Amino acid sequence: MCIRDSIYAYSGFTTDLVWIKYALSWLLVLVCLPLVVGLQGQEERPSSILVTLMNYVYFLPMTSYLGCKGSDLGFFCAVAVYWLVLLAVQLRMPTILVPKLPHRHTSLLFFLVSVGACLFVMGISGIYTGFRLKLNLSDVYGIRAEAAAYDIPGLFAYVLSWMTVILSVLILYWLQKRRYVAVGVLVVVYLFYYSISAQKSVFLFLFLLLFCYLLYRKWMYRWCAGLLSLGVMGCWVLEAGAQFLTPMSLFVRRLMYVPVQLSEVYAQFFREHPLNLFRDGILGKLSYDPVYSIKIPKVIGEYMGTGSSANNGLVGDMYANLPVVLGVFLMPLILVILFRLLDAAARDIPQKIYIGLCVFFAMSFCNGSWSTVLLSGGFLMACIFLYLFPVQKEEHVKNEQS
16 A cells, blocks of 8 residues: 555554455556546546546555455455446546527626625625634634534525635636736635635635646646656655655545545445435435434444544445445446536636636545535536636637637
8 A cells, every 4th residue: 555554554554465356456457547548538528637536536546455455355346347437437428518608698797796705705704703804723613613503594504605616716717807806805705704614625725726727737637647646756755754744644645545445434334234325415405314313424433433524425425325236337427427517517618717626526526425515515506607607709719629
């Protein structure tokens, strides 16, 4: 494994090498490699960027985990079929073409949404926090505890959760148009938005989008595997040479291997317990009775003995909600359909606008149920906003010709 069990054994990362399973993990990589390479020729599709990132931060670490951990062969087969189906459907399913609205309409709409988003956030801030602007990261837990007691109506709470995506995309839009006064106003509103609940992910999301907008170049997608490999090697050198564990712990263990480990825990739990059948998400909102009295991530956290909220997506989400023989085919199909919505929405938009969203949602789908990512996670709202994103007529014609 890429992480040393002598250091991380306390969290369950131990090596139990079984050579036949190690060989099978390499065989899985070699079988999937042509499909992974095929995605490199689809860089015009946002979904291909998203799936490529999922390959590198979830499925390839999964093969390392399966080969070195001695995981159950049934779990190995489920992962293999799931990954192959996801890659095959992603490569073969056609793009949905949806006519874009005229530029004059979307420009006016974005201006009105900018004003509306500012008024909404400032209204919530005024009602519940008295226009508090607090950027001190040392007191985030106190602010979160206070925010948990806010009695924000259900619809308003959903709209407030979407503001992370809405305000960030608006900032990129006005930044692209070089309207720096509008950018400044939206950044200030974004800080008030952060101060409502002090979620660090709110800060990180905007930073990620701005970082990708300013620094991303198209060649980076083709060299994604090399760049990630250099990053992992750099973390390893810092750990082995300088005894600096933080980069390896955060960026390799936490981002790549913890989701993989949790997927196996989900598989172990739901082999012995009733399936959730999406009742934490869509069916639960349709008044179907829940199978468990608490949310599935909390159920898994208690099963592990940590009491934490053990969120997981992709293979773990499949094990929680569907029989394996059905889930390995149906869940990848559901995901690719959602990804095609993103492709249709982002058509003709400069890649630097949506590349940060692809990175964010790749991590979101690895760490959360698809229905949660779709609604409260902001994926559907991101698709709507990208569809409405104003594109100049000459840009549209240029992209159509290319």
